[in-house]
Amino acid sequence: MTTTRSTPRTATALTWNLLDRRPADIPIPAAETGHITPEWAHGGTDGSGVRVCIVDSGVEAGHPMVGEVAGSYAVTGRDGDLAVHEVPPTDTCGHGTACAGIVRQVAPGCELHSVRILGENGGGTGDALLAGLRWAIGQRFDVINLSLSTSRPQFNQILRELADDAYFGRSVIVASAHNARIESFPWRFSSVISVGSHAEDDSDLVLYNPSPPVEFFARGQAVRVAGLNGSTTRNTGNSFAAPHVTGLAALILGKHPDLTTFELKTILYLTAANVRGA
């Protein structure tokens, strides 16, 4: 595919969010998108048959914005002795339920699963993140939403290997970029689909970032999300941008189930509003 650009590819700085710029400021004129249109990619599908896993704080089943949770698991244990067990579908702090509600809104027919890596009486650890992600990849979920990251460098290499396993095993990891401009993982890896937030109040708007490492922008600002005990709030943060792309990936895979991660990412690129709209 040949592309021409009006802006240089090299970024002067890393871009975590799309701040101070509008979608029209980052046009990417792709010369040949061919038949790859949003209609071709996901028109008429609701994500049915696609298994999505939320790796987070758990998901509250039965929430009006979430609905059924097909499987609910948690990483339990301490230090090196961690295991994944089936648990009741509840959420410790609401973060996972908020993400699940967004995925459900975008892809209402998808099958939602949850693995909790944030403990009930303490923050998540890098070890729990690894264990939960490894388990989710082993279960061969089609899409794994990870609105969390770790900044501890000792987890870098093992997370990179896991992300590669997922990439080649056709489990797509959609990871939110850290809100702060710090180095964290695994969203920085090229094998995952990384998402930051644009500043538009449009839940359908997905943009490709011409200045990676963040590859896509989706809505993360003033998002109506599911809260605990059936409540709702309006939240802002990159955590809520990633589930929009997770839902979109589920839609695309619902229509084209045999895509590799590379093909899926390419379709997300070709159907991004600033690419096809150029």
Place this chain on the structure above:
Amino acid sequence: MDQSADSTAMIAAVSGALADPGPDDRELLASVVRVARSIFGAAASSVFLFDRERDELVFEAVSGEGEEFLIGTRFPAHRGIAGWVVDTGEPVTVDDLADSTLFAQDLAERTHYVPDSIMAAPVVHRDEILGVIQVLDPHPQCRSSIADLDLLTAFAGQAGLALHGLVRSRAARRALALGGAEFERLAGIIQVLAALPEDRRAGGLRLVDSLHEVLTGMAR
């Protein structure tokens, strides 16, 4: 405690006693929350320290509502929006709190102020979450914007440096207290040396050198 840990504690204690960065760090923290409150046109802004040993969040700096009585107040570390931030390490803005059960209403009532909107970001220093900075009821124009969350994260960076200094100086003072009279005497000598006028300091240092030589001889 082995010898190297002992000497590390002594150095920390001596430098802590010498520099006593506590007051400056407290002032910096107070300044961060004051500026954050002002920039966001908020009812209040505060910084919590995450006390890992007791698994609690402690108010270290407050500007606005509650500033007269909240410093030192403790809350469970994993409840409410500050608890979410400690758990996930991610900043967040939550609006329409009246509808939210994530928001720990009972905890907010203990602060005598129940907000409708909270922005919160982790206070991080070298990959470690030291605490949380939050802004209560920012001006409606500053709510729900990812750019404002970015700005709060920048304040969190400053708060991280101040909180780190505060924690370090407290640890040094604890070590000083545990070390007993030896550390205190040593710190006292260094304080006197530091306070000497330039012309007498050289003489003071010569005395310390002589003492060091004698003590080294005794240790052989």
